Amino acid sequence: RHSSVLPISASGPKSWSVPGQLFMRCCPAHEPGCLRTVQSTCSLVRPKRSRRFQRHWRAQPGLETGKATCGLQPRPGCRLIAAATEPDAESGEDSEFDVEAMLQVAAALPHDPERPSYHLMSQKGWLNDPNGPIFHDGRYHLFYQHIMNGCEWDFGIVWGHAVSTDLVHWQHLPPAIAPSPGGADADGCFSGCCVLDTDGTPVILYTGVRLRSNPDCGALPPADRDLNLPFVESQLSAKPFPGDKNLVTWQKAEVPLIAVPPSSMPLVGWRDPFIFEVGGSSEGGRWGMLMGSGLKGKGGAVMIYRADSLLGEWHYDGMLCGAETTDTGAMWECPLLLELQNLTEEARPRGLGPRHETNM
DSSP states (O other), rough: OOOEEEEEEEESSSSTTTTOOOEEOOTTTSSOEEEEEOOTTSSSEOOOOOTTTTOOOOTTTTTTHHHHHOOOOOOTTOOEEEEEESSTTTSSSSSEHHHHHHHHHHGGGGGGGSSSSSOOOOOSEEEEEEEEEEETTTTEEEEEEEEETTTSSHHHHHHHEESSSSSSSSSEEEEOOOTTTTEEEOEEEEEEEEOOOSOEEEEEEEEEETTTTTTTTOOOOOOOGGGOOOOEEEEEEEETTTTTTTTTOOEEEESSBSSSSSOOOEEEEEEEEEEEEEEGGGGTEEEEEEEEEEEETTEEEEEEEEESSSTOOOEEEEEEEEOOSSSGOOBBOSOOOOOOOOOOOSOOTTTTOOOOOOOO
């Protein structure tokens, strides 16, 4: 959360501004000469453009350490200011941010009495859709949709990441995957899943989106495979770097796993892949993929794909199920497939009521 944003010109001359540099100094009441270059661990970075292509700044982890190492101590009554010398996109002026106010907010969040202490919650910003919880190398990993610099959904969404050994105490890690400028996920890493390949390697599969309005969107899909949405969807994959036990750093595949939807289908969306294994190693170990979708004028639907290897060639295999009306939504997102135990009447917990037989 930022406090006041002031153009540098309002607080002193701009003669000391060096393009591409970041500085920290005291508040405008302090002389402009009291200036130190910020250490590399103490920087303000600009995230990807948002839905409205507005630019915002955020403080990276290590800001407090950097403040101490830069040797700048504010005078009484002054506040520490971070000055970014690259002009703001809207005003054209260089921008300053009240570092101390940001740090105070960050320090107060863990003590918020309304903040969940048992269930996992992001350290800040917006979160939704848990993605691909897995157990790997003695640790539980949970990924989730995360907007780091706002409290509402927006394009530019990343995969938040937390790790635990007991599902109670969580360590927050850097985002597992984030949009790549000029890539198929330039404007967002939408939902998906994480699964273990046959050799035990974790693999993230997700929907990447790029806005048509993005000048770096690239070539559009062929007309018969273009859903004509405000954004273009592609199914992408990523693997962790070898030896990274905490799965902190992921390497995206250079080409999409599935680049475009099937031809000439009246789809209203095509996203959120969910992977499951069909059979065991003795049966060939084929893979299945559910895809969230919907048919124009009919309602939500779940598509199914099949492949002989997880990162191999995937083939569309029809609709698993679908609605006849839009009463349950024009599209069904984030489909899941779970194997449930068929309980006997004696084993059913009390309070569940009578059994209802369903034919599917």
